[in-house]
Amino acid sequence: MASNATKTLKASCLCGAASYETTVRSSSLPLKSWWCSCTSCRRMTGTLALCVVYLPESYSPPQAVLEKLTVFEFTKRVFQYFCSTCGSHILARCLDDAEAKEPKVTWDAMSGTLEKFDGFVHLRGHEFINDTLDGGISDFVPTIGGRKMDRYSTRPEKSEQLSLNWKDPKIAKLKPNKGKVHAQCKCGGVEFWIAHPSARSTHAASNWPDLLRPNAPDNPNNECWWLQDNNTKFLAGTCSCNTCRLASGQEIVQWAFVPTVDITLDAAGEVKFERQFGTLKQFESSEGIFRSFCGVCGASAFYWADDRPFLMDVAIGLLDAPEGARAENLLEWRTTRLSYREDALGRAKGVVEGIESGLQAYGERRDRGEREVIERQVREEGAKVMVVR
Ligand SMILES: [Zn+2]
Ligand SMILES: [Zn+2]
Ligand SMILES: [Zn+2]
Structure with a gap:
């Protein structure tokens, strides 16, 4: 039957x-x-x-x-x-x-x-x-x-639905802010701060390129791929590899690539980052590759490799940026690629294709929006120049 x-x-x-x-x-x-x-x-x-x-x-x-x-x-x-x-x-x-x-x-x-x-x-x-x-x-x-x-804005079927590109009105009122971004896990046992990129952010080294760019075989000139947008933001990306999926228990994970010099354990920026602090526990997911998580609430926190010691992958869900969950004043999202789609395609085809096309479209909307802002500035600057003359 x-x-x-x-x-x-x-x-x-x-x-x-x-x-x-x-x-x-x-x-x-x-x-x-x-x-x-x-x-x-x-x-x-x-x-x-x-x-x-x-x-x-x-x-x-x-x-x-x-x-x-x-x-x-x-x-x-x-x-x-x-x-x-x-x-x-x-x-x-x-x-x-x-x-x-x-x-x-x-x-x-x-x-x-x-x-x-x-x-x-x-x-x-x-x-x-x-x-x-x-x-x-x-x-x-x-x-x-x-x-x-x-x-759904809050509970499914019990709250209103929000449109694509919805934003909380309060973030439009935010002043541009280059202060450190606070990050913490749910229980508070893992807490740190990330500074915006500066000249020292170029001092980290990576002898292999970012996992988001698999076609570059190595990185002999130490191109600072972790810095984006004229070195004003850190690169952020999405990964669907089996290891990230199983380590977090989540379908897709999101990492920001941040030099250790830009992470501190206090708001003043005086207590240097260490791999082991607070309630962190470490797990060696393959030889020389480590993942750490909060031993109390289980939050994924960092990923690092022994041969790339000064650059950390930071779990983006921990960030507490005033502009929202995507922390886009600090991070530039790579929208043209989902890492390790080949791991996920045979298991969750709809999710992989959904996030790939969704990310791509998001990137196009974002870049168009940025172009419009620049064009408006040029128009307004142009108008001022006219007045001065
Ligand atoms: Zn929830
Ligand atoms: Zn915790
Ligand atoms: Zn386990």
Whole structure:
């Protein structure tokens, strides 16, 4: 009988310590999923959105898996579980009523940990865009597989939908600001500041080019690819490689490339950056390649390589920029490429193609907007010149 058909859902963290599988009825597939852009989810994952998948109500994880995980009280109703070894967010335990003696318990999976996505997960859209101020990831991924993603300001189906390019009115009133950008994880155990680029930002070295530019074989002249926009911004990009996905538990991760000299552990800029500070834990994801995450809330924080010691990949979800989640006064997003699409294409084709076309279109809108500003300035300057004459 077709109605009794089942499929096996497999999930794993990066190190493999917390793997599990469960049988789900085919009739309950695909499982419903949302990308949450709320500030708490960004701070807890280090990414621009947490991708949550609702597991069947009957599901409960084996004790042996839970023992490998660290639990973090996200809210009174939601408890997040991440791998104690590699930091991957795996599961969330949700109570229907935090006050009840015997609350109903359901479990969510983090989509990035699922072995299969297409056919298993239906990503409905974005929620809590309001918190991002600038639209966050929702402007990068407006459609998936040709289907328009829902764009809820707060709770799905219970709040208004926001248009593409929505921005919180308060960011239009911001004065240009080159102050340090604050960053922290959800629990506050990992906290640091990033200065805007300056002359010293060119002193970092990288003997291999940015992973966003795979066609350049090496970097013999130490071209400062991490600096963009006339050396006024750091490069930012999106990655869909299997390692980033499994390390975070999220579908897509976002990194900023920042020299260590521009990161400090205090707002005054006096306490130098170190790889180990606060509640950070490290995991060597391959030889000489390290990823660090918060040992309390599981947020991804940094990626670095032993042969590139003065340049860090910084998890963008931790940034607290006044202009919004994308931190575009500090970062220049590369919109022409999603890194390691080949890792993700066979697993989540719609997501890969959705983010690629969405990013491209976003970049074109952004560049057109910047051109219009320059043209307006030229027109206005031109008008002033006329008056002086
Ligand atoms: Zn693990
Ligand atoms: Zn959230
Ligand atoms: Zn934390």
